[in-house]
Amino acid sequence: MATEHEGSPAVGHRAVVIVNPTNVDLPRLRTAVAQAQEQHGWLPTVWLETTIDDAGQRAAVRALKHDPTVVIVAGGDGTIRAVTEGLHSSGTPIAVVPAGTGNLLARNLGLMRDIETAVRTAFTGATRAIDVGLVSLEHDDGSTTSHAFLVMTGVGLDARMATDTSSALKRRIGWLAYVDPISRSVLGNQRFLMHYGVDGRREQSIRAHTVIVGNCGTLTGGMVLLPDARADDGLLDVVLFRPTGFWQWLRVATRLGVGGILHRSRNGRAVLRATPDLRVLPYVRARTLTARFDPPQSIQIDGDGFGRVVAVTVTLRPRAIGIQVPSA
Incomplete structure (x- = not known):
């Protein structure tokens, strides 16, 4: 109480x-x-x-x-x-x-x-100012809501992984808990059509399994999903997952796994920056992202599910919250 x-x-x-x-x-x-x-x-x-x-x-x-x-x-x-x-x-x-x-x-x-x-x-400790992401949702029932986030928001497979996987199972076996939803997505090729625009530019259309917008880039186990993401750089980092079969999914998994290792050192990060992006794993950096989905998709915000959406607008408030960190 x-x-x-x-x-x-x-x-x-x-x-x-x-x-x-x-x-x-x-x-x-x-x-x-x-x-x-x-x-x-x-x-x-x-x-x-x-x-x-x-x-x-x-x-x-x-x-x-x-x-x-x-x-x-x-x-x-x-x-x-x-x-x-x-x-x-x-x-x-x-x-x-x-x-x-x-x-x-x-x-x-x-x-x-x-x-x-x-x-x-x-x-x-000392206070470190970091960015706050803001996401406006248009739900499939016509309602609209707005929320803040500090880590990541994701649509598609990412949201299904976050919301459909048992918390108790995740605590017991970690990333193995996600094998089932990932396997079903790979085998079923569950992609959706997304129309998106960044920073007011012309809208583009793409088919993807998931889209993740991050303020931070590292996942559990040291896996680096968004290698350029910084919590205080004033930019959103966006990645689209577009694999169409097992071998493309394997390339994505290998890139993310190796990237997590390389990201730990300065020389490794230099190698990552020099490595061409995978066509099935494109990255975008922006201050604003707008997207529409067909059909409606599940969305997660910092690990919590927020239902199904037909459209989102994601923006950023630079250095809008202070976080206590160990004093130098």
């Missing part, structure tokens, strides 16, 4: 913790926060929990009423995304305590997973 401390003096530093209780070792987190609060002389910490009805957006709005120095978010990428929707215009930084199955934002920013290090970073 959420706990809020009312009536404290409105001076000094204060942390607000927004926690997803399903994924977090709450007693350990409370101990780490209490120790850091006492050590640094901060005001009593405010504790809020996400619920089935509130993934974090409303908790973020409530957090701002306490004039926090930092909002500590303990949860996975979906919880962080939801809190960001309520905070990215406020100027209040976020500190991440990674506690989900993917934790892709933490991986891309080099944030540690252990609770004590994450809490220490919240109280003593």
